Amino acid sequence: MKQHIKRYAFTAVIITFLMGQYLFIGQVLSVSESGHPLVFELFAAVMGSIITVAAMALIMKTQIKQETHKEYASRIFEKKLEIYQSLLEALFSIDDDAVMEDKEIHRVENLIGLACLVANKCMVSTMAQYMYQLKVYGVLYFRSMSPAQLEAFSQFINDEKGKPFELSKLATSKHAITQETKENEILYFVSLDEFIQAMREDLAIIDGDVKHDIEHFVRTPLNAKGLIPTPNKAE
Structure with missing residues (x-):
């Protein structure tokens, strides 16, 4: 300010x-008409x-302001990219062994905390709900939720939709959904592919909605068809 x-x-x-x-x-012109040329x-x-x-001086001030803003934006972009890369690596490392340890959740939370320094408001709200899901339900994917977790999540949605969006734990995009909660819980769940797409949109210069493309590998369990041999030799 x-x-x-x-x-x-x-x-x-x-x-x-x-x-x-x-x-x-x-004034000078009017006086000088009778004076010496x-x-x-x-x-x-x-x-x-x-x-x-x-x-x-005015032009220089404007140019300096523009150059400073350009340099600042460039540094912010580089820092965003660095933090987002570390955050995705941490998330995918959880998925590697299908076991979510407390230290892995804490690492993700720390990285999300750092990302909040450089992310836009919409991205922060998405990260906040995603982190809430990790800490409360301990799942990366909606398909991993047990019946008890799903019931609790459904109640969570109903409770949070009744609050103003600025007070709700739901992400801004999820709070705006108008469908009934029952049997539509997946719509309110911040999935990993949505999380990645939100990062891309926050980076601004990367075009295209890739949520559905990411789903192709994110939602596919390891050895989904039972065709990977054991041991699986990389020869």
């Missing part, structure tokens, strides 16, 4: 100065230089 006030104040001072000079020159020319040259310097 203070930076915005400083920028506006600087611009206002420059504009006020230029307007003052414009009015002052008008050389005096008027010297004065006009000096005032022209002052106005040029003031205009250049």
Whole structure:
């Protein structure tokens, strides 16, 4: 807020100065009509230089602001990419052995906490619900929920949908869903593919909705068809 006030104040001072000079020159012109031409020319040259310097100062200030913003945005993007990469590696490492340990959940939570520093509001709300699911139900995928977990999740949805979205534990996108909870619980579950798509959208320059493409491998259990031999030699 203070930076915005400083920028506006600087611009206002420059504009006020230029307007003052414009009015002052008008007064000088009216007085100098009866004066010596050389005096008027010297004065006009000096005032022209002052106005040029003031205009250049305003242009330089604008350019510096744009360059600073560009550099800042570039650093934020690099940091986002780094954190998101670490976060996905942590999530997929949980899935490697199909066993979710407490230390793995804590690592994901720490990385999500870091991501909140650079993520947009929509992404933060998505990460918050995803982390809630991990800590309360201990599952990465909706298919892994037991009947008791599913019943508890259904009640959770009903409770949170009754709250204003800014107070609800549901992600912003999930709170906006209007379908009945019963038998539609999967719609309210933040899946891993949705999580990854939200990251892509937050990165902004990466186009395309890939949720359904990610589902092709994320929702497929290891050795789903029982065709992988044991031991599975990589020869």
